[in-house]
Amino acid sequence: MVHQFQNNGFNIVLDVNSGAVHVVDEICYDLIAEWERMPESADVPEGVHKEAVVDRVLERYREQGREIRREEILEGYEEIRELAEAGALFTKDDYETAVIDYTKRPTVVKALCLHIAHDCNLACRYCFAEEGEYHGGKRELMPLEVGKKALDFLIENSGNRKNLEVDFFGGEPLMNFEVVKELVRYGREREQEAGKKFRFTLTTNGVLLNEDVMEFANREMDNVVLSIDGRQEVHDRMRPFRGGQGSYEVILPKLLEMAKRREQAGKKYYVRGTYTRFNKDFAADVLHLNELGFREISVEPVVAPLSEPYALREEDLPELLEEYDRLAAEMAARAGTDRAFTFFHFMIDLEGGPCVYKRLSGCGSGTEYMAVTPSGELYPCHQFVGNPDFLLGDVWNGIQRQDVVTDFKGCNVYSREACRNCFARFYCSGGCAANSYNFTGKIRDVYEIGCALQKKRVECALMLKAAEAEAAEAAETAEETE
Amino acid sequence: MKHIKTLNTKRLNSTVKKGCGECQTSCSTVGNQTCEK
Known part of the structure; x- marks a missing residue:
């Protein structure tokens, strides 16, 4: 699974399951999108896949009246293939069993x-x-x-x-x-x-x-x-x-x-x-x-x-x-x-x-993290304080509601349907259980406005990394020419 | 590479084998957290 976006002049491709982040030119940006639409499979010989993907991109450029040489596109295709073979593009999510x-x-x-x-x-x-x-x-x-x-x-x-x-x-x-x-x-x-x-x-x-x-x-x-x-x-x-x-x-x-x-x-x-x-x-x-x-x-x-x-x-x-x-x-x-x-x-x-x-198993509320009230009551986190359904116990007698703790323990990316195919899941961890509860009545759902904002913040964070790399490269070049 | 610049070398699948639980809890984040071990 890849996630592609453009931000502040950068074409960015996140290979979701490996965490590899690539800054690409326009040709590769279009090729990767086409590759996602037409994934490689055992039934399609490598050469046939290459021709099909490259032809589709070339055809689109011609429709747009742009003159881009086929060799350029083929070159981009080979770079993408190299990264795919190195496990940095189009990787699969093989983590579910281990995380559960x-x-x-x-x-x-x-x-x-x-x-x-x-x-x-x-x-x-x-x-x-x-x-x-x-x-x-x-x-x-x-x-x-x-x-x-x-x-x-x-x-x-x-x-x-x-x-x-x-x-x-x-x-x-x-x-x-x-x-x-x-x-x-x-x-x-x-x-x-x-x-x-x-x-x-x-x-x-x-x-x-x-x-x-x-x-x-x-x-x-x-x-x-x-x-x-x-x-x-x-x-x-x-x-x-x-x-x-x-x-x-x-x-x-x-x-x-x-x-x-x-x-x-x-x-x-x-x-x-x-x-x-x-x-x-x-x-x-x-x-x-x-x-x-x-x-x-x-x-x-x-x-x-x-x-x-x-x-x-x-x-x-x-x-x-x-x-x-x-x-x-x-x-x-x-x-x-x-x-x-x-x-x-x-x-x-x-x-x-x-x-x-850690990335996929949630924030730790209710299991690794708890809130203590002035009278010594324990709650899964500061946002649940005062809700009797989430009163876990107290500091003298410890946890009395193991059922609630178990429920929180099961909070992870795979227990939330909306997170399973979300590109941001490795940077968000499934969101906030309290927000989910307050908007849906369930701790294992999501707060959709929060999701939209979090996805954008992840994109911005990746763009800033691209900008940082570009600035470092420019400084290096300037040093060499001095 | 002429068309692609990769920003990072770390791959998430390399972390499957080496779950120690030493990290802090995260919160209103995992994205900006650094592994302590």
Whole structure:
């Protein structure tokens, strides 16, 4: 299976099952499309296939009044054949049995999302956590003892795994900062005797960032996510304080300072925004964040019921897809300059990415990853918190709903009909179970708007790799001619 | 090759034999993840 697309002046061919990515000229682009329509088979001798494919392409060029020599097309055909024989084009998906077997293995818990505060100082209109209260829950802060028990649960259920991830989440986790500090201290105490290494991370709206928090975060946090949506009018419309006033001017200087310190310390961070139907021109928000000085940026589509005026709708897709193209082209243009930036969903690792088992077996929610509420309840992930059907157990008694865990364990690319033949499946892993559940009532279906956006983001990511290769080649050539 | 430039040498089927489970969980990604082993 191949996926062909044109983006920003590049003809790109992804051989889906091998992961090989090719930038081709127009002749090969057309030849590969023809080859897909007329695949080789044992019944058709090689020479006959070659003549048929080449003739069809040549005929089309003649109809278009273009003069392209047959020898050129034959040359392209031979290059394609060479790649096909090398296992880099027209490869088959032979992974299903191995991946299904893999998903049946015993799993360990790798990561916890600690809902350190079910409370928030902002009243963001699109928040799935509903100002931190999570679907009719109450405002509460996680007591230290619950947090300690959660870390104990993680250590005890992580098998031989050394690296354990704990994200301080909310609501707004800094509303319970003293407990955050105590839990990090407790985790560091337990690391030695348990033979584990905690990677702590923090997701914050920035309102309570101060000298004490920044110093602590730089020392202890492996990564920090800073929430900001982009331009002031966009941000303030969706992220007001509870009293209604915008939060942009309060948080911006704090986020800039935090980002600067993270960069100076060589530590990871990114700013994370949400775009809605109110700012379908979200590329302007990403570029605004870049111009403010942020270099690690993520701005993601809102996922909300269609009853909400800000929810994305199917008819918005053409505009949104174009916007991703626009953003990718600008990211390519800024690469290598002092305004270079990364965009979370355009980053792709073509040489060192994960194995097929990881790529096809889903995100790990409900099996390797769980969310813990302030009262110690366990849920498959932060987006299921508050839904009693997904309450797995608690940190004192462990998992009580093995049936739900088993259901999540079976989430993989092959269990979702829409994913089986999707070109993006090795880069998407089957999408988000929570989004699927919220839109279809099933965790093993897909959220179609999310799929369309993800496919476009994968295409943009591959285009950026092509642009990067082209720039490297140009630099090399320039060096040789000097 | 004159008509085709291939951007990467890694092939997914080479990862079938060498599933260790050491990677991080992924999330709102597998695409930008790097294998830790």
